[in-house]
Amino acid sequence: MGKPYFYGDLYSAALGLVLQWAMSLLIAAIYILAAARIPLLDRHWVAGGLLYGVVVFFVMSYVVVPLPAAWPKHGFTVQSFFENLLAMLLFGLLVAFFQWRFASAG
Numbered sequence: 001m002g003k004p005y006f007y008g009d010l011y012s013a014a015l016g017l018v019l020q021w022a023m024s025l026l027i028a029a030i031y032i033l034a035a036a037r038i039p040l041l042d043r044h045w046v047a048g049g050l051l052y053g054v055v056v057f058f059v060m061s062y063v064v065v066p067l068p069a070a071w072p073k074h075g076f077t078v079q080s081f082f083e084n085l086l087a088m089l090l091f092g093l094l095v096a097f098f099q100w101r102f103a104s105a106g
Contacts, residue, residue, distance in 0.1 A: 023064075027056055028095045035099050045100035046093065053092025057085050 035041040041048035
């Protein structure tokens with residue numbers, strides 16, 4: 001959305017929230033579809049979730065975010081690297097857990 005939306009109004013914030021949730025659901029759906037085709041991800045959901053979290057981290061950090069020239073630009077810091085990586089590892093674990101839990105229940 002770029003620089004104009006950074007100082008935007010409530011509409012800009014709501015649009016950002018909706019887009020964030022849409023991306024999260026899309027990323028989770030990709031894992032669920034992959035786990036349906038790759039039984040190893042279902043059997044070893046912890047390892048699969050952590051690996052997926054690492055993949056999501058690198059794709060988001062080095063492909064998705066740089067594409068639209070996101071603003072404000074933040075320089076690289078070791079702290080932000082590990083905070084974002086930890087967040088994606090947790091996200092991957094959560095997605096893998098719920099996929100495993102509901103796939104094994106059905």
